[in-house]
Structure formats: C-alpha cells, structure tokens
Amino acid sequence: MSSADLLSRNDLRLVRSELRLVLTRRRNIAMLVVLALAPTLIGVAIKLSGPGDGEGPSFLASITENGLFLVFTALVATLPVFLPLAVSVVSGESVAGEASTGTLRYLLAAPVHRTRLLAVKLVAIVVYALVATLTVAAVGLIVGGVLFGLGDLTLLSGTTIGVGPALVRALLVALYVAAMLTTVAALGLFVSTLTEVPLAAMSATAITVVVVEILDAVPQLSAVHDWLFTHDWLAFGELLRDPVSVGPLLHGLAVQAGYVAVFSALAWARMATKDVTS
Amino acid sequence: MSLTEARPHSTAVGMGAQLVTRGLTKRFRGGQVAVDDLDLEVPAGAVYGFLGPNGSGKTTTIRMLLGLVAPTAGRSWLLGQPMPGAAASVLPRVGSLVEGPAFHPYLSGRDNLRRADAADRTAEASSSARRVDTALERVGLANAAGKRYRVYSLGMRQRLGLAAAMLRPRDLLVLDEPTNGLDPQGTREVRSLVRELAAEGTTVFVSTHLLAEVEQICSHVGVMSVGRLVAQGPLAEVTGATASRVRVHSRQPGDAAAVLHRLGLTGVAVEGDRAVADLGAAVPEQLVAALVRADVAVEQFVVDSPTLEDLFVALTGEGFDVER
Numbered sequence: 001m002s003s004a005d006l007l008s009r010n011d012l013r014l015v016r017s018e019l020r021l022v023l024t025r026r027r028n029i030a031m032l033v034v035l036a037l038a039p040t041l042i043g044v045a046i047k048l049s050g051p052g053d054g055e056g057p058s059f060l061a062s063i064t065e066n067g068l069f070l071v072f073t074a075l076v077a078t079l080p081v082f083l084p085l086a087v088s089v090v091s092g093e094s095v096a097g098e099a100s101t102g103t104l105r106y107l108l109a110a111p112v113h114r115t116r117l118l119a120v121k122l123v124a125i126v127v128y129a130l131v132a133t134l135t136v137a138a139v140g141l142i143v144g145g146v147l148f149g150l151g152d153l154t155l156l157s158g159t160t161i162g163v164g165p166a167l168v169r170a171l172l173v174a175l176y177v178a179a180m181l182t183t184v185a186a187l188g189l190f191v192s193t194l195t196e197v198p199l200a201a202m203s204a205t206a207i208t209v210v211v212v213e214i215l216d217a218v219p220q221l222s223a224v225h226d227w228l229f230t231h232d233w234l235a236f237g238e239l240l241r242d243p244v245s246v247g248p249l250l251h252g253l254a255v256q257a258g259y260v261a262v263f264s265a266l267a268w269a270r271m272a273t274k275d276v277t278s
Numbered sequence: 279m280s281l282t283e284a285r286p287h288s289t290a291v292g293m294g295a296q297l298v299t300r301g302l303t304k305r306f307r308g309g310q311v312a313v314d315d316l317d318l319e320v321p322a323g324a325v326y327g328f329l330g331p332n333g334s335g336k337t338t339t340i341r342m343l344l345g346l347v348a349p350t351a352g353r354s355w356l357l358g359q360p361m362p363g364a365a366a367s368v369l370p371r372v373g374s375l376v377e378g379p380a381f382h383p384y385l386s387g388r389d390n391l392r393r394a395d396a397a398d399r400t401a402e403a404s405s406s407a408r409r410v411d412t413a414l415e416r417v418g419l420a421n422a423a424g425k426r427y428r429v430y431s432l433g434m435r436q437r438l439g440l441a442a443a444m445l446r447p448r449d450l451l452v453l454d455e456p457t458n459g460l461d462p463q464g465t466r467e468v469r470s471l472v473r474e475l476a477a478e479g480t481t482v483f484v485s486t487h488l489l490a491e492v493e494q495i496c497s498h499v500g501v502m503s504v505g506r507l508v509a510q511g512p513l514a515e516v517t518g519a520t521a522s523r524v525r526v527h528s529r530q531p532g533d534a535a536a537v538l539h540r541l542g543l544t545g546v547a548v549e550g551d552r553a554v555a556d557l558g559a560a561v562p563e564q565l566v567a568a569l570v571r572a573d574v575a576v577e578q579f580v581v582d583s584p585t586l587e588d589l590f591v592a593l594t595g596e597g598f599d600v601e602r
Contacts, residue, residue, distance in 0.1 A: 013396035013403055021393070025384065102380025106442065109344045109376065110397035111369035276346040 007119050014112065018124040022090060028128065031086040032135050038082060039074035039140035043067075047147045066151050067144025068163075071170045072240070074140040075133070075177050079233055083132055083177070084184045084209045090128045091188020092202030094121040095271070099196040099278040114271045122189055122264065129181040137174040141167075159242040169239055176236045176249065183229040183256045184209055186263035193270040196278045226251070229259045294322040295358075296450050296481040297343065302352035304338050312338040314505040316352065320483055320498065325476045327492035327513070328485040330502030331594055336485040337377050339502075340454050344374055357449055370400040373448040375456055379439025383428035387419055387438050390427055394442045401446060413441040418467070432459035440468065444475070451475060453484045457491060469495050489586050499586075503594040517589055522557040524565060527578035537572045541565065557581055 007015070022028055046063050059076065062069040095118075098104035107117060144150070153166035161169070188205040195201050209230065215221055216228045225231050232252025238245050297320035304313040313335040320326040330336050341347040343354055345362030354361045359368045381390040391410040395401055401409070414423045417437040422430070430438065436459050443451055456472070457465040472495050476482050486492060492499055492513070500510040509516050524543065526534040534553035539546045543555040543565075562581050569576050584592070 008399075010399035013406075014399070017393045017396040021382065021385070101382060102378070103382060105341075105344075105346050105376055106374075106380060106394060107397050108346055109369060109372075109374050110394065111345070111365045112397050112399075113366065273348070275341075275348060277341065 007116065007123070011116060011120065014116075014120050015123055018120050019127060022124045022128050023131065028086075028090060031089065032132060035078060035082055035086060035132055035136050036139040038078050039070055039136060040143050042073055042077060043070050043140075043143040043147050062154075063144065064148055066153060067146070067148035068141070068150055068153055068166055068170060070144030070148070071137050071140035072173060072236075074136050075173065075236070076234065078136050079177060079180070080213060080230075081210075083129070083136070083181060085206050086132050087125065087129045087181050087184045088188050088205035088209065089202045091125045091185050092192050092200075092205050093198045094125060094189055095192040095267075096195050096198040096201040097192075099276070100198055102278060104278060105276050108276060114274075115268060118189065118193075118264070118267055118271055121192075122185060125185040125189060126178075126182055129185055130175075130178040133174050133178040133181065137170060137177075141170065153240075155240050155242050156237065157241040161242070173236045173239050176239065176252070177233075179253055179256060180233045183259040183263070186260040186267070190263045190267035190270065193267050193274065227255065229255055231255070295319050295355075296322050296324075297326070297354075297356055297452075297483055299339075299343070299354040300352055302339065302342060302354055303350045304335075304342060304347060305350040311505050313342065313349075316505075316507050317510075318354075318500060318507065319510065320481060322481055323476070323479060324498045325472065325482045325484065325496045327496035327499040328483060328502065329487065329489070329492055329499055329590065330485075331487060334502040334594070335505040336502055337454055340374075340376055340452055340485060343452060344369070344372070344376065346376070370398050370446065371449045372452060373443030373445070373450075374452040374454075375439045375443050376452070376454050378455070378458060379435045379442075381427045381435070381438060381442075384426055386424050386426055387430065387434075387441075388414065388423040390438065391442060391445065395445055398446070409445050413445050416444060416471070417441045433461060433464045436460055436468075437464070440471070447478075448480055451480055451482045451484075453482065455486055456484060457486075457488070489590060493586055501590065501593050508593045509589070513586075517584060517586055522584065523582040524555050524557050524560075524562070525578075525580040525582060526553045526569065526574075526576060527551060527580075528553065528569075528574055528576055530574055533572065534569060534574045534576070537569050537574060538565070541568055 043063070046060070059069045059073040063073060095104065098107060108114065150163055152160050152162055153169070154160045184205065187208060188201065191204045192198070192201040212228050213230045216225055216230050232248060232255060235248040235252045238248050297318060299316050299318040302313060302316040302318070303311070305311050316339060318339075328336055328339070338347060342349045343356060343361060345365045356368045356372055361368065382393070385393065388410060391413060392406060395406045395409055411420070414420050417440050419434060419437050419441060422434060427435070427438070436456070440456060443453065453472070457468050460468060469491065472482055472484065484491070484496070496513055498511065499513050499516050501508050501516070524538065526538070528534045528551065531548045531551055531553045535546050535548050538553055538555045541560060543558060543560055545554070545556040547554050562579070566576065566579050
C-alpha cells in the first residue's frame with residue numbers, strides 16, 4: 001500500500017466513527033473535565049492568595065497582570081503528567097481495547113486493512129491530544145479573562161504585543177504542546193498492539209513517559225537529553241519571545257517526528273504479523 | 279441441485295466451490311497443532327455444517343479463513359479468490375460471526391452496527407442507515423436498537439452479531455455457533471433465517487457442535503476431530519458412507535452367518551440369536567432371498583443405518599469430550 005492511499009476518502013467514515021467513539025466515551029470526557037479543572041483551580045487559588053513571592057513557574061507571577069498567562073501556566077502545569085496521562089489512557093485503549101472486547105476481529109474481517117486500522121487509531125488519538133490541549137488552553141483563557149482580564153501581552157523578551165497577536169501566540173503554544181504529545185500517542189498505539197489488556201497498555205505508556213522525564217532530569221545523562229522525547233516539551237516558551245527563536249521548537253518537532261516514525265513502524269510490524277485470537 | 283462432490287485431497291479446486299482449503303495447517307507457538315492438513319470444499323449454494331467437538335480446531339480454521347490468523351502451511355480461497363491476499367475485495371462479500379458476537383458495550387445496538395458498516399470501505403455511505411435498520415429488523419432487534427449493548431441479553435447479542443453479518447447481501451456467510459445462547463424460539467428463528475438466506479443463494483458455512491442443527495439445516499457436512507477433517511461431503515452421502523449393518527434374527531444364526539459370509543459380506547459375526555455383518559454394497563432384498571433359499575428361517579431382517587450421532591461418535595472417538 002502506498003502512503004497516498006493509506007487513508008482515502010472511503011476511510012473517512014471509519015475515522016469519524018473512531019472519533020465519535022473516542023470523544024463521546026464518558027471516561028475520556030471525564031479526563032477532559034479533570035484537565036479543565038487545572039487552569040480553574042490555579043486561577044482561583046491565585047485570585048484568592050495573590051501572586052505570591054516569586055516561587056513556582058515563571059508565568060505564575062504575571063497572571064494577576066494578564067489573564068492570558070493562565071493559559072501558559074496551565075499548560076506548564078499539565079504537560080508533565082496530566083496531559084500525557086490522558087493521552088496514555090486513550091492510546092493504550094486503542095488496539096488493546098478492541099482486542100479485549102473482541103471487536104478487533106470484526107473490524108479486521110469487515111475488512112479494515114491492518115495498516116489502515118493503525119492509521120485511523122493514530123489519527124483519533126492525536127485529535128484527542130489536540131482536544132485535550134485546547135481544553136486546557138481555552139479554559140485557561142476563559143478563567144484568566146474572567147478573573148484577571150485580558151490585556152496587551154508583555155513577552156519574555158520585553159516587547160509588548162496586542163491582544164489579537166497574543167491570542168495567536170497562545171494558539172501556537174497549544175498546537176506545539178499537542179505536537180509534543182504525538183510521541184506519547186504513537187508509543188501508546190504500539191504498546192496497545194502488544195496486549196489484550198487495555199489497562200496494561202495504558203500504564204506501560206504512562207510509566208514510560210515518567211521514566212523518560214526522570215532520565216531527562218538526571219544531569220549525568222545530559223549527553224542524551226537532547227534526544228529524549230520529553231526534553232523539548234517546555235520549549236514553547238520560545239514562542240513568547242520576540243523574535244521567536246525557532247531552533248529549539250524545530251528540534252522539538254523533529255525529535256517527536258522521529259519517535260512517531262519509530263513507534264508507528266513498531267506498531268505496524270507487530271500488527272501486520274499478529275495472530276488475532278481475541 | 280447439482281453440487282460438486284467434495285473429496286479430501288482432490289487436487290483441482292472444485293468448480294464453483296465458494297470456500298476451499300488445501301493442506302491448511304496451524305501450529306501454535308507452543309507446538310500444538312490446532313488444525314492439521316485441512317482440505318475443505320464448500321460448494322456454491324450449500325449449507326455446510328462444520329461439525330466437531332469443542333477444541334477440534336473449528337474456530338482456528340474460521341480465523342484462518344478470514345485472515346485473522348496466519349496459517350503455518352496450506353492455502354485457502356474464499357469465493358474463488360486467494361485469502362488473505364484478496365481480503366479487501368472478498369471479505370465485503372462475506373458475512374461472519376466468529377466465536378460469538380463482540381460489540382462496544384457502551385454504544386447502542388444501532389450505533390454498533392453503524393460502526394461495523396463504516397468499517398466496510400466498499401459500502402455506500404448514503405444508504406448506511408437503511409442497511410442498519412433492515413438488518414436490525416431482520417433479526418427482530420428493531421425495538422431494542424437504541425439500547426446500549428451492555429444491557430442486551432445473550433440472545434439479543436447473538437442476534438446483533440447476525441445482523442452485522444447480514445448488513446449487506448453476502449455471497450458467503452461464515453457462522454461460528456450461530457445459535458449459541460439462544461432460547462428454543464430464537465434457535466428456531468436463526469435456523470429458519472439460515473434456510474432463508476440459503477434459499478436466496480447465499481452459501482453458508484456454519485460451525486456447530488449441535489448434531490440436530492446439522493440435520494435440520496445442512497446440505498453438506500464436514501466432521502473435525504483433533505484438528506483433522508475426518509469426513510466431508512453431502513450429508514446423505516456422509517451418513518450413508520459409514521457402514522450400515524445387517525442384522526438377521528434367526529434360530530440358526532450360524533447358518534445365517536455362513537450365508538452372509540458366502541455372499542462376500544465383511545465383518546460377519548454371530549451375536550446370540552442373530553447374525554450381523556456390514557451391508558457394504560450388497561442389496562438387502564437379495565440377501566433375504568439368498569437366506570431363504572439356503573433354508574435359513576429368518577425371523578427378522580434389519581438394516582441399521584447409522585444416525586449422524588453414531589457417525590459423529592465413530593469418527594471423533596470420544597464424542598463430546600474435550601480431547602485436549
């Protein structure tokens with residue numbers, strides 16, 4: 001199969017069906033609600049207690065001046081654990097969930113080509129990651145706007161931009177964060193092809209993310225840090241400078257693309273040869 | 279109806295056979311041979327009963343036919359096309375029920391069928407709703423279509439599985455234990471549904487361990503035992519093929535036995551006041567005449583034709599016990 005017809009127009013119905021399955025599932029909606037709580041709680045806490053004395057994430061102090069900073073603070077707060085956890089759950093479920101309910105055999109007998117099934121699953125997971133990130137960002141924007149008001153944004157480099165361009169920067173930040181989660185999506189998809197127990201795939205994926213984050217924090221391993229998929233996650237701060245220094249951002253995107261390619265290939269190799277006995 | 283006679287180990291693929299395997303073998307990683315050198319042949323228009331005790335390799339065979347499990351050796355064809363190579367063009371014409379129904383528990387019956395329909399990229403999107411409703415109607419689930427699958431009873435789940443298999447007009451239905459979990463009424467309905475589909479020209483391959491099911495709906499039968507196909511062909515032929523026995527009740531059983539022996543019958547024996555032998559190709563009327571001519575007083579002359587159950591036990595040895 002050439003990459004051109006990997007997902008054709010005929011597959012859109014299955015993509016839509018898959019998106020509906022992922023986005024209407026109660027557990028997945030509950031995770032979005034929990035993610036939405038993060039900016040809400042941070043915003044309310046700061047409103048009640050004041051900006052504090054400079055401890056905590058660098059954006060925290062600026063929130064009282066401009067509600068837009070709640071968007072960035074919430075993303076910094078949810079990116080290490082909550083966002084990858086949500087993506088781990090959805091991606092771990094993807095193939096293993098179908099195997100455990102037995103629906104995998106019927107999808108393949110429909111027939112859905114195995115490679116196409118993986119492509120459809122990956123698309124749905126990435127869309128969920130995007131929705132999760134945008135949920136955090138949008139709730140951060142709304143809560144920040146209501147509690148602290150939105151105004152011109154003073155960038156980290158000192159320049160001030162208007163609300164319109166500031167919102168564009170916020171959107172780019174959210175998209176960058178969602179792109180950082182694609183590795184988790186592909187990793188979870190691969191792990192999900194290895195087992196018929198969704199919970200095992202979910203936890204294995206989440207644990208892998210945490211282990212990589214720990215390795216990224218060990219100074220003795222600094223030689224490999226550049227190539228760990230979590231290393232560039234917080235580089236989105238570069239988008240809040242003027243001019244934007246694209247180097248770290250491109251590095252982050254390139255590293256994710258590499259990992260996505262590797263994990264997708266592993267998932268494909270596993271899926272293509274797998275005896276479906278579930 | 280002229281049907282291609284199915285013979286194991288024939289080399290040519292039968293004319294118009296809708297499901298064919300040659301030397302199909304599956305050895306699982308543990309070394310266990312689940313299916314051993316299987317030569318199936320299901321003629322067009324047949325309702326083929328794939329009979330075997332639990333664990334005899336029926337489901338593994340079906341999984342190989344549908345491309346879910348890769349065979350260790352051997353080949354298979356569905357609707358004349360090689361599998362799994364031609365899966366994309368063949369499987370949309372094949373409805374299947376494999377090892378029971380399986381659906382998403384938190385979706386409704388209708389939404390589950392919509393998803394099954396969406397998975398078939400050759401199905402027309404605009405007529406999806408109509409297909410789904412027709413299928414639900416046909417299995418009697420129209421009123422429960424909006425309920426979540428998780429609250430469905432076992433029988434309703436089985437019906438939904440059949441509805442998915444019948445979403446589109448199919449040329450071949452592969453049904454694994456289709457009446458499993460159904461009450462007597464549901465069982466009757468499913469069997470009449472299968473007859474109906476067969477009458478419309480669909481070839482049906484139905485695996486079962488229920489002999490009554492085979493006797494009621496099947497035109498052909500294949501019997502599996504420990505991974506091997508031990509008999510195959512038109513139902514009447516297969517049940518007739520195993521030796522019918524002749525039983526002569528007489529006060530001179532020894533003389534009767536001698537006559538039968540002289541006529542070339544095999545397996546001649548005296549059991550109390552009766553002589554028994556394999557009928558073979560002999561004609562019962564001529565046997566009686568010969569006995570009378572030899573002055574053997576015949577009290578009763580009986581030809582015991584084996585029932586499918588006798589045949590099944592004879593072929594599979596242990597009957598319904600799990601052999602491994």
